[in-house]
Amino acid sequence: MKKILIFMIIAIMLIFAGCSKSNPLVESSKPASSEAEKGEKSVVIALGSDPVHFNPNVGDGGSGYITANIMNSLVKIDDGYNILPDLAETWDISEDGKKYTFHLFKGVKWHDGEPFKSKDVKWTIDTIIKEKGFIVNQLGSIDNIETPDDDTVVINLKEPNAAILSILSGALIMPSHLYEGTDWVTNPVNKNPVGTGAFKLKEHNRGVSVVLEANKDYFRGAPKIDKLIFSVIPDENTVVQSFLNGEVDVIDYSSAITPAAVPGLEKRDDVKIVKTLSNSRQYMIANTAKKPWDDVRVREALALAIDRDELVAKAHKGYGWRAEGFYTPAVEWAYNDKDLMPERDIEKAKQLLDEAGLTPDSNGVRMKDLEILIFQFPVFADIAKVVQANLKEIGIESKISSLEYSAWDEKVRSGDYEITILGGNHGIDPEGLFVRVGTEGSMNLMNYSNPEIDNLLAEGLRVTDQNERAVIYKKIQTIMSEEFPVIPLTEWMYIFVMKDYISGHPIDDGIGKVGGAEYSILDRAK
Template identity: 40%
Template sequence: MMRWKHRAPVMVLVLALALLLAAGCGRQASDAPGAPQDGSTGQEQAGGETGGGAAGEPQRGGTLVVALPANPMTYNPNARPDDAGIMIFQNLFNKLVTLDDQYQVIPDLADDWHISEDGLTYTFYLHPEARWHDGQPVTSADVKWTYEAILANQGLAAGSLAVIDAIETPDDHTVVLRLKEPNAPLLYNLAWAGVYIMPKHLYEGSEDWLSSEAAQQPVGSGPFRFDSARLDEHVTLVANPDYFRGAPYLDRLVYTIVPDPQTAAQALMNGEVDVSITRPSLTQLVTLRTAPGVVVDIAPMPNRYYVPMNHAREVFQDLRVRQAVAHAINRGEVLDRALQGIGAAAEGFYTPAIAWAYNPDAVAPAYDPARAEALLDEAGYPRGADGTRMRLTMTIFSGGEWADVAAVLVENLRAVGIEVELVQLDEGAWIQRTVVDRDFDLTLLAGMQGPDPDQLRLRFGSMGPLNMMGYANPEFDDLLARAAAVTDQDQRRDLYFRAQEILAADLPFVPVAEFVAVHLYRDAVHGLAHHPEQVGSVPQWGFHRAWLAD
């Protein structure tokens, strides 16, 4: 049974870490009529040709220039959220395990690993040839020191690592993590952000891991070494010829700082940059798709727009009203008008980009304004003399696609007699009003919901820091807790499928639209992480196997 729970907001910092609004890290919707939902990648080059992917034998040498929207905040990769920094860290450092571009866990420093049957012991076996850029070997002591430093300094992944009870290092190349309780999402969390292995011999003894010399002149173990940087201009890496998984094809990797999307798009079209991570507008994407020499690839990503309803408001404690709001929203119109056909209309209650955990049968009510009107009448909200049934507020982030999506939602709801006042706020003000003060009726939110479906607890669990709705269903909470405690994926899938059925019945929010990732690059660039031949071996945004054709 669903209950409404009004509670004081907790872990507001987690909110800032988890939002990753709309398209953090350069991943966003593209202007395709719909992204592939099966994990495949759509590729399109000007003139209708297929771009990217394999193209003959890889060539060695050359400099790859990548447009990056901001400077890294620090070269300590585990201290704080840093969307720009992570693009660089993916090529400077390694984790125990990492994610490929389809959100699969793949080896990184660890060649292999084993999880005990009771889910309490994780054993990782490190590659014996892994070395730091200063020539020192990477050992299990570095892993132990890194995880303990993240916990001691409340680093980005401290919450994820809190389940670890002890870290053992029986030899230089074996790490054993003993958990306080089974935690199936741990493996994904060890492959995610803020868990890069750091050099103990350079950090140990520093009073502040942010002011340490190693955080200014980073020494990693990855395929590229730090060379130089100039604020607001560039960060330059050079190939690591001794990389334990083979030397990169490229000689140099230059991240040029280009905050302005139009400037970045023009630079890509001019051939001044080879890859652009700087997020373009939807209009610019239309132009880029027809630009000679530019390739636009699209793929699913676990990020989606949805409309939470504040269940502390009496009006939304009536399921019929929540159903009416869902029936009133024309998700296809949002996609076509606000998002220019980019992405896909959302149907279910989890992201289809994490295909194994997505229940395609637990779907939101179909667009049916007549049914919405009947439900509102039944719930006791008839149209007044001016045609209005109720007046609500909707908090949204200022400008851009947020305003475009919200404008369509307002029109949809007005058509069934619900007048909505939009309240546009910057991120800090939105957090304060919507999450802390709970002063809203409706809101519009997006953000990453992977790589593990345990993210459902963050957003919809009764104690989730992003559950500003006040939604609480004990059975839902129990299902998610059980899913986090078993390591068998089939068992987890069954539990998550049932959890999505509960969301579909309770309807605490309305899913609106799915994002897709967009990759922008010149047609001379090959071997990118999202190309099919690299999936399963190269980390997201890794350039280890990238090369330039003549």
């Protein structure tokens, strides 16, 4: 057996800097919110929309990083997409990679005082599979789950799946004693969640706020603050004004704030802004089932024509990065930084189009009325305008068609398009490449198929050594750089705005992500 022991990262989070009377993190006569009582240390976080429910495994109830403060997973992911303990203190992997034995922390209790047990893990994962929960499609390799005792969980796989730990980080464990024998969709606990986490729900004021209070019995030590207050503010102008008025301490990407609001905030001395790379990126694809997009020379010409610096400047207002590689650089260990996108070269693009038979007419036009299809999302409209202008430089005249998402999805999946622009989260493990470039991938909207990539994707799941896996996934990116099944455009930037007295923010201090949320304000100090 290969023994894996990862030591706990202990970090002080959300401690206060200084002792100003106006600092809502310290005892003050001017609390950060009307929800905060005098003498309490509270942090107020702007929330873009009101949560629908607090069952993280049913689907997106809009409560993702609230429940990440209330609940725990077996394992969690840090800011570098490394696996760390959460409810599981250590784990073993069998030599054949098909058996994972998790040894749980002892003495963990649910917020209602009931002891946390291995059966809670089994019930949660089994129910996600049975009821087709949020990550069910990623759990297909699980054969069965055993609980030899209250502190041990054994997950048996049908075949090796080296991504299973990353996948399990997205399954927040729920209390079986409150859900067994009920409909997990309608169970009232979804409105009043019970977890094992550092904070527990105090109240949810519909359309106003979600208030969490410290779990003094948290198994890793009580938080240093008393309350987390998520203030529901859908309007960007109101978010910014509330922040400036001292009613909000933290604004992050989940709030209704766009890059346009950032420059003014950056000029303030009392504001700290953290900009960090996400694993979401924007890219362009062509329908390879249609001519001329089945010709790699045409796809490469598109890649050579795009001005990615202009995309960052105009579409992201400078708050983003140009995409260089064919997988997200956020997952550093799997990123191929050698086989990258070519630098912009209009003349070479024209040469490739000539070779592909797309020669210009007397007006220099090679193609007319190309439809650039997008769905309605602000950054895509701006990206499409830049792409349209770039393609005109190589003799391709185009029009932009913007559809509501469901109409776009139906049109693209039916194959009724030529090129389209889209984006999305590229996962916390490179097995996510299957979704986009695997022959059967659900987001392989290009009708692209490469048997070598399919074989490499399968091999990447069988191998458990990360270094060996890195070689496999980097080879896939090499092939992608030669065949251009996707044309990377830009990398999405997460923007976190906070008052200067906030410290210990996970992204700011490099502590990382917790559960399935992008970040969670938790105190790990003992």
